[in-house]
Amino acid sequence: MSQALRTAEGGRIDRANPLGFSFDGRSYRGFAGDTLASALLANGVHLLARSFKYHRPRGLLTAGSDEPNALVELARDAARCTPNLRATQIELYEGLRARSQNRTPSLAFDLGAVNDRLAPLLPAGFYYKTFMWPKAAWKRLYEPSIRAMAGLGRAPTRPDPDRYAQRYAHCDVLVVGSGPAGLAAALAAAESGARVILCDEQAAFGGTLLAEDEARIEGGSAEAFRAASLATLAAAPRVRLLARTTAFGYFPHNMVGLAERITDHLAAPDPRLPRERLWQVRAREVVLATGAHERPLVFPENDRPGIMLAEAARVYLTRYGVRPGTRAVLATAHDGAYRTALALHRAGVEIAAIADLRGTAGGAWPAAARDAGLPVRLSTTILGTTGRRRVARVDLARLDADGRCGVVEPVPCDLLLMSGGFTPSVHLFSQSRGRLRFDDTLQAYLPDTPAERTHVAGACRGLVALADVLADGYAAGAAAAQAAGCNRAPSARPFPVTARESPAGGMLGALPGNRPGARAFVDFQNDVTAKDLALATREGFRSIEHIKRYTTTGMATDQGKSSNMNALGIVADALGSPIPAIGLTTFRMPYTPTSFGIFAGAARGDLFEPLRMTPMHAQAAALGAVFEDVGQWKRARYFPRAGEDMAAAVARECRAVRSACGLFDASTLGKIEIVGPDAATFLERLYVNAWHRLPSGRCRYGLLLREDGFIFDDGVIGRLATDRFHVTTTTGGIGRVLAMMEDYRQTEWPELDVWLTATTEQWAVLALQGPRAKDILAPLVEAVDLAAMTHMSLAEGRIAGVPLRLFRVSFTGEMGFEVNVPASAGAAVWEALMAAGAACGLTPYGTEAMHVLRAEKGYLVIGQDTDGTVSPDDAGLGRMVARGKPDFIGKRALEAMAARPAGGRQHLVGLLSETPAQVLEEGAQIVAETDGARLGHVTSAYYSPTLGRAIALAMVRDGRARLGERLRVALPEAPAREGHAVRVVAPVFYDPEGARLDG
Amino acid sequence: MDDLLARTAPLGIRPLPAMARFMLQARPATLAGVPLGIVLPPACRATEAGGRAALWLGPGAYLLRTTPADGPALAAALEQALAGQAHALVEVSDRLTALELAGEEAAAVLNAGCPLDLDLAACPVGFCARSVLGKAGILLWRTGAARFLLEIERSFTPYVHGFLAEAGREFGG
The missing domain is CATH 3.30.1360.120 (Probable tRNA modification gtpase trme; domain 1)
Incomplete structure (x- = not known):
């Protein structure tokens, strides 16, 4: 198809650069500089979409990001497929393929359009009313059908192959919007020496200047001014210009989220480029120059293709060289329509009528229209339109002095333009929690008191005249720069403008003469009509917030840009209250829909989360280890040999530790070095245990509580010297333990001379556990008297040529050592130990065997056997509490607990199922055999290869008084009393005397 | 990976390449004249001279970097200079x-x-x-x-x- 509606010349398109594209499989031609919308219009295509609820044929309403109707799907390939894009924002490129949405089987013939005939059955809130009976049908019939019908585009099902970038940025002045106000603001701020970011959602900077063909600024054309201003800004070293960048969210402390589209407009994007980028801009001052949106008029059948906003039509003509129709009717309550009529008239479009609702239209533009001989009809309303896939006729009627409609006058046309005036775009200002006020003269909400360091300039605060807008922007930019601390005042710049008097007028609400049974659309994207709003008020809704949720007006992806003010007008009319009394709904981010990709950024695949690996990871991997995620760490869970499943591998590893020796990578254990003359005092105040008398070279198991007396963390602490301790914490607890310690050190006990150093990653830790441990270690260590090292001792020396901190400690119940070496030596020492231990049957074991071994000994794991409500006594560790100490964290709480009546608390106990092989389920409820009373839950459960039976640890109410008692462990699928029978036993299953620790 | x-x-x-690193902490006054071969930097700054560097981490807290060969000498010099004064020197090279x-x-x-x-x-x-x-x-x-x-x-x-x-x-x- 040829571009029949393209003007012979003019517009900002590059006529030397024709492009081919397709829509719904049909090929068309356009030019570089076109949007998909303008190119389709040039080809005479108006039917672009089907509406959300009624599947009504829809075309373009606007020429910008406020477009509610023309949502299409863009597909580069099967995976690069983006639904719900506004055709008005899609820049044309060679080979672009777009598809319409929400239609079956085709845009021209859509089965879903049956909803349009059923409209009387689908009023506002119909789903609250209609699908109530029969109840069972909701799940099987109604909900699936509604889900199938709901929504517009289809989300792609394949992983997104594109990349998304993120960037933090700082500036003195962020200017949002590059229309005349924004450009002037950026010029002033840049001249003040400020660091400036100017962003605009469009591909070209300039906003309304891009379609300004009449006014002259500073003696030249608007385009000359725009080009010169941009050249100045581009040359300024501290100015960053971001085109195709939407400020979508205004967050606290002047953090503004920008979404930059980088490759969507390119036919063949450089694969190195991200598709989009999230900018998180921290601006000292923000200038909002976000302009205004034209409002539609609310009259019956105002939604047909070929019905659009008057200013949008002028933009298509002047900016894109497209005549949006051949015979136009303009319906207006604003002088702007006259300007459009004149422009269309000059371009050869027949003006069939300008129907002005107002009784007079005395401005410069109406006068010019009359002078040009255009047919102006005052006091005229629209009663309806006809035309199935494109408007074909408009029914006009004169209003008499009392507002009654006269005779219907049908006027044939293929283009109906409407203008209800302009709504300032206060979205970002409102998002920032700035207060709005209703301006009676302008009949608009305007920014009032900002909540952030925000300046507002131009049309978004109700200014209309170009000269005023430029001056306002310049002043706002200068003020913002000064507030940001830039002292160089910009030169005075008056911005002389020659232009016709600015258009004025406007209305809110529905036009008079709404026929019964006809639908006048208010929210085009959510298919909300004036009648729906009236119905809501009849049903008793008063607040606009409730009416919004009931009717869904303003809740579509366009955030009600074109509909909110008309909805307010209709509700105010229906309720007989002034608009400010109805209120205004809250604007929320994002301003326009934003890709999820930018929020994920690089956080996908291997970069989704840091994968932390220990220094011996490669060694474990080479041994065939199966790894598990422990927080961000990858830990070896078990080391299966050929033919072994997990149970077999774990059983073998456990037996090796008990009979010979095992090697375990304990590097992830948290470590803190606490140094200073007051180090022992510091520990004394933190931990429940006593530390002053712990000699150098000895270790102690430390228990750390919170202020509430419950267990927070645990670990072995070794004293290296009088003033130096090597503290270990749980793998997951290191962050919060270090933070807690620093908090106390800095804020509670600043008088102590003690300092903390995180050393988790300084040391590789190899746990050598089992009766042969000493034999394996002996030939490798230097300067350490192994024979003299008893349980819970430590020594410093060397191993395999590197520095060594050796702890004789055990988390298995066997004699064992924890070999600490500098992380870079971990792998070599692992290899050395493996080689030295080969003859003794040294076996690497993983976290699973470690868990089994420690459970056999009743050693608890913080966070598994405890849950933040377990006191030392509950855990059977009451004897560790040094009650004679003057204070420690949690002491007062323990005293309070002790003062309460005894009994009722849960104790850590062991459980043996009566079916020995039955491993209980961790987390399972434990109930009394007699009455099913809930007594606690299983915290750890394993099969113990050593004992040849299942064992479990559990928290059971008054557990220590129940030793020997028979209880039941509930099964998920069976009544409580039919659970497994278990016996309560002491929580130490193996070597209760601890004889094996001594080797 | x-x-x-x-x-x-x-x-x-x-x-x-690998470096020797130490965390040096003490009350700020203690560290005023410490013989590092470099001047300890003010807040949010690092100083560097002769292969040794000190990075400010917080009040009275510095990360010291030097070559692996110089590490023991640096540590020994500091321990000697700070002997008898409350401080914490912890190696964190790895x-x-x-x-x-x-x-x-x-x-x-x-x-x-x-x-x-x-x-x-x-x-x-x-x-x-x-x-x-x-x-x-x-x-x-x-x-x-x-x-x-x-x-x-x-x-x-x-x-x-x-x-x-x-x-x-x-x-x-």
């Missing part, structure tokens, strides 16, 4: 790894995951601060107008490498 490192080839991202990021877009690449203002006015040469890069903690030191040194917790090294490589791709990195 291997493919993460493989993506790192580009200009500008260079792992640095806790951290370092990499250098250089090039015109180095700051932009860092700002992909680091929220600091890296404008030369806010972050001049010699600036250092603990911060984050994506989901990893970093210690950032600006060693030149277009050169940064990052100290990274050992196990976060592959992540930081991968993150910077990914962020650098659009700059041909």
Whole structure:
């Protein structure tokens, strides 16, 4: 198809650069500089979409990001497929393929359009009313059908192959919007020496200047001014210009989220480029120059293709060289329509009528229209339109002095333009929690008191005249720069403008003469009509917030840009209250829909989360280890040999530790070095245990509580010297333990001379556990008297040529050592130990065997056997509490607990199922055999290869008084009393005397 | 992990060789005249001389870097000078790894995951601060107008490498 509606010349398109594209499989031609919308219009295509609820044929309403109707799907390939894009924002490129949405089987013939005939059955809130009976049908019939019908585009099902970038940025002045106000603001701020970011959602900077063909600024054309201003800004070293960048969210402390589209407009994007980028801009001052949106008029059948906003039509003509129709009717309550009529008239479009609702239209533009001989009809309303896939006729009627409609006058046309005036775009200002006020003269909400360091300039605060807008922007930019601390005042710049008097007028609400049974659309994207709003008020809704949720007006992806003010007008009319009394709904981010990709950024695949690996990871991997995620760490869970499943591998590893020796990578254990003359005092105040008398070279198991007396963390602490301790914490607890310690050190006990150093990653830790441990270690260590090292001792020396901190400690119940070496030596020492231990049957074991071994000994794991409500006594560790100490964290709480009546608390106990092989389920409820009373839950459960039976640890109410008692462990699928029978036993299953620790 | 490192080839991202590192902490007055061979830096700054560097981490807290060969000498000198005075000197050579990021877009690449203002006015040469890069903690030191040194917790090294490589791709990195 040829571009029949393209003007012979003019517009900002590059006529030397024709492009081919397709829509719904049909090929068309356009030019570089076109949007998909303008190119389709040039080809005479108006039917672009089907509406959300009624599947009504829809075309373009606007020429910008406020477009509610023309949502299409863009597909580069099967995976690069983006639904719900506004055709008005899609820049044309060679080979672009777009598809319409929400239609079956085709845009021209859509089965879903049956909803349009059923409209009387689908009023506002119909789903609250209609699908109530029969109840069972909701799940099987109604909900699936509604889900199938709901929504517009289809989300792609394949992983997104594109990349998304993120960037933090700082500036003195962020200017949002590059229309005349924004450009002037950026010029002033840049001249003040400020660091400036100017962003605009469009591909070209300039906003309304891009379609300004009449006014002259500073003696030249608007385009000359725009080009010169941009050249100045581009040359300024501290100015960053971001085109195709939407400020979508205004967050606290002047953090503004920008979404930059980088490759969507390119036919063949450089694969190195991200598709989009999230900018998180921290601006000292923000200038909002976000302009205004034209409002539609609310009259019956105002939604047909070929019905659009008057200013949008002028933009298509002047900016894109497209005549949006051949015979136009303009319906207006604003002088702007006259300007459009004149422009269309000059371009050869027949003006069939300008129907002005107002009784007079005395401005410069109406006068010019009359002078040009255009047919102006005052006091005229629209009663309806006809035309199935494109408007074909408009029914006009004169209003008499009392507002009654006269005779219907049908006027044939293929283009109906409407203008209800302009709504300032206060979205970002409102998002920032700035207060709005209703301006009676302008009949608009305007920014009032900002909540952030925000300046507002131009049309978004109700200014209309170009000269005023430029001056306002310049002043706002200068003020913002000064507030940001830039002292160089910009030169005075008056911005002389020659232009016709600015258009004025406007209305809110529905036009008079709404026929019964006809639908006048208010929210085009959510298919909300004036009648729906009236119905809501009849049903008793008063607040606009409730009416919004009931009717869904303003809740579509366009955030009600074109509909909110008309909805307010209709509700105010229906309720007989002034608009400010109805209120205004809250604007929320994002301003326009934003890709999820930018929020994920690089956080996908291997970069989704840091994968932390220990220094011996490669060694474990080479041994065939199966790894598990422990927080961000990858830990070896078990080391299966050929033919072994997990149970077999774990059983073998456990037996090796008990009979010979095992090697375990304990590097992830948290470590803190606490140094200073007051180090022992510091520990004394933190931990429940006593530390002053712990000699150098000895270790102690430390228990750390919170202020509430419950267990927070645990670990072995070794004293290296009088003033130096090597503290270990749980793998997951290191962050919060270090933070807690620093908090106390800095804020509670600043008088102590003690300092903390995180050393988790300084040391590789190899746990050598089992009766042969000493034999394996002996030939490798230097300067350490192994024979003299008893349980819970430590020594410093060397191993395999590197520095060594050796702890004789055990988390298995066997004699064992924890070999600490500098992380870079971990792998070599692992290899050395493996080689030295080969003859003794040294076996690497993983976290699973470690868990089994420690459970056999009743050693608890913080966070598994405890849950933040377990006191030392509950855990059977009451004897560790040094009650004679003057204070420690949690002491007062323990005293309070002790003062309460005894009994009722849960104790850590062991459980043996009566079916020995039955491993209980961790987390399972434990109930009394007699009455099913809930007594606690299983915290750890394993099969113990050593004992040849299942064992479990559990928290059971008054557990220590129940030793020997028979209880039941509930099964998920069976009544409580039919659970497994278990016996309560002491929580130490193996070597209760601890004889094996001594080797 | 291997493919993460493989993506790192580009200009500008260079792992640095092993170094000796110490955390030195004491009451600020104690450290006033400590014989480091360099002047201890003020807040948010690093100083460097003769292969030794001191990076300010907080009031009375510094990270000291030197060559592995010089490490024991530095530690011995400090312990001698501070003997009898409350302080904490802890070796952390292996806790951290370092990499250098250089090039015109180095700051932009860092700002992909680091929220600091890296404008030369806010972050001049010699600036250092603990911060984050994506989901990893970093210690950032600006060693030149277009050169940064990052100290990274050992196990976060592959992540930081991968993150910077990914962020650098659009700059041909």
